[in-house]
Amino acid sequence: MTxxxxxxxxxxxxxxxxxxxxxxxxxxRVDAELLADHLLGVGLGRLRAMLLADSSPExxxxxxxxxxxxxxxxxxxxxxxxxxxxxxxxxxxxxFIPRPETESVVQLVIDRLKxxxxxxxxxxxxxxxxxxxxIAGSIALEVPGADVYAVEFSxxxxxxxxxxxRPLGVTLLRGDLRDALPEHNGTFDVVVSNPPxxxxxxxxxxxxxxxHDPPEALYGGGADGMxxxxxxxASAARLLVSGGYFVMEHAEVQATWIAxxxxxxxxxxxxxxxxxxxxxxxxxxxxxxxxxxx
Numbered sequence: 001m002t003x004x005x006x007x008x009x010x011x012x013x014x015x016x017x018x019x020x021x022x023x024x025x026x027x028x029r030v031d032a033e034l035l036a037d038h039l040l041g042v043g044l045g046r047l048r049a050m051l052l053a054d055s056s057p058e059x060x061x062x063x064x065x066x067x068x069x070x071x072x073x074x075x076x077x078x079x080x081x082x083x084x085x086x087x088x089x090x091x092x093x094x095x096f097i098p099r100p101e102t103e104s105v106v107q108l109v110i111d112r113l114k115x116x117x118x119x120x121x122x123x124x125x126x127x128x129x130x131x132x133x134x135i136a137g138s139i140a141l142e143v144p145g146a147d148v149y150a151v152e153f154s155x156x157x158x159x160x161x162x163x164x165x166r167p168l169g170v171t172l173l174r175g176d177l178r179d180a181l182p183e184h185n186g187t188f189d190v191v192v193s194n195p196p197x198x199x200x201x202x203x204x205x206x207x208x209x210x211x212h213d214p215p216e217a218l219y220g221g222g223a224d225g226m227x228x229x230x231x232x233x234a235s236a237a238r239l240l241v242s243g244g245y246f247v248m249e250h251a252e253v254q255a256t257w258i259a260x261x262x263x264x265x266x267x268x269x270x271x272x273x274x275x276x277x278x279x280x281x282x283x284x285x286x287x288x289x290x291x292x293x294x
Contacts, residue, residue, distance in 0.1 A: 003063035009036065010051045012058035016066040023070040026206075031075050035065045038079045072206075084134040086141055089164050091132050094156025098134035101276040102194055105249050105283050106138045108274060109192050112245045113143045122147045126184075126239060128177035128193040128232050129153070133161035133170065135192055140168040149173065149188075151180040178231040181239060191236035194249040195228040225251070229258060237267045240288040247274075247285040255281035262286045269293065 003015055013032045020028035037047045039059040050056045068078055074097055076082040082091045084098045085106060091097055113123050126149040127136035136150035149171045152158040158174045165172050173180065177195060229250055236246040246268070250258055255273045262268045268286035276282035 003058065003066055007058045008054055009056040009058055010054040012036070012062055013051060016062070019066055019070050023072065025069060025072070031069055032066065034075060034079065035069060036062060038065070082132065082134075084132075085138045087134065087137050087164070089132045089134060089137070089160075091160060094154070095160040096131040096157065098132055101278065101280075101282055102134060102249060103138075104274065104276045105192065105194060105247055106135055106142075108247050108283065108285060109135075109139055109190055109245075110142055112190060112247075113139075113146060123189045124187060125149065125190040125192065126151065126181065126188050128180065128191060128235060129195045129228075130161050130165075130172070131157050131194070133164040133168075133172070135194060136161075136170045136172075137165050137168050139192075140165070140170050147171075149181070149184075151175050151177055153177065177228065177235055180235065185238050186241055188239045188244060189241060190245045190247075191232075191239050192247050193229075193232040193236070195232045196225070226254065226257070229254070230261065233258075233262060233265075237265070237288060242288055242290040244288045245285065246288065247283055249283050252280045252282055255284060258284045 003012055003019070007015065013036055016032035016035065017029045020031055025031055033044060033047060036059060037044055039061055040047065042050070065078055069075060076091050076097045077093060080090060080092060082089045082097050085103050089098065109125065113125070122145050123143070124147045125139055127139070128151050130136050130150035130152045133150060136148050139146055140148040148169070150161060150165060151173050152161050153174070153176050155174070158172070161172055175181070177193065229248060232248055233246065240246060248258070259271050259273055262271045262284065267289060269289045270287040272285050273281045274283040274285060
């Protein structure tokens with residue numbers, strides 16, 4: 001069987017699954033189905049019912065999309081969409097594709113914001129290094145009363161974030177997480193960040209990441225990749241109110257170092273390491289101590 005030669009939809013998806021499996025794609029069957037649904041627009045539930053009936057024809061252009069994915073072009077670049085929590089984000093070349101693991105970081109922020117508020121003020125949140133806007137957008141959507149800001153340095157990523165965040169009422173700024181928002185120092189209740197953190201010599205194994213995610217969204221600076229995570233923590237200490245909450249995603253191997261760094265600074269209390277969906281230590285949170293406690 002060959003794609004594009006009059007196969008049924010079910011035959012085409014089976015053949016696409018085999019092609020993607022041979023190409024090393026991690027989830028070949030799911031990707032084959034998603035590419036078919038991208039062309040048909042019926043939703044996965046309806047698509048799978050059509051596959052069982054085995055009476056629908058292969059959609060036009062399917063072979064070309066499968067061939068592109070077999071070259072390890074990210075699925076999200078082909079479809080133009082990344083799904084993150086309750087959001088459907090526009091993505092493409094020039095922006096980091098949000099990962100499911102980051103959804104756990106968003107949940108930490110939401111859990112914090114849902115605690116009883118102190119006074120009538122709306123909670124104020126900033127996402128440093130927003131990329132596609134996944135974190136900031138999710139917070140704005142799921143905590144409607146929050147006043148959400150987002151900062152992004154990359155011109156290309158900023159353009160994607162603007163498209164995604166404009167409908168959600170997020171205040172998006174183009175700037176460097178190291179010195180952003182000085183006029184807002186000491187006013188945020190939550191600072192959240194998923195900064196670049198990969199060490200300089202650590203080349204990602206997955207072609208989708210190594211070849212297609214922008215380098216400025218991957219490498220954290222310095223041999224250990226810790227320059228930007230350290231800067232994010234310093235900015236959080238500058239931007240937060242006393243008692244404000246900071247949470248940052250990082251590599252599993254950096255968890256111990258980051259927790260020790262926050263504790264050693266004398267600025268933070270309640271330093272905690274958090275597990276992601278796979279049980280790995282992928283985020284650390286802390287509370288900004290009052291000046292009298294530092």
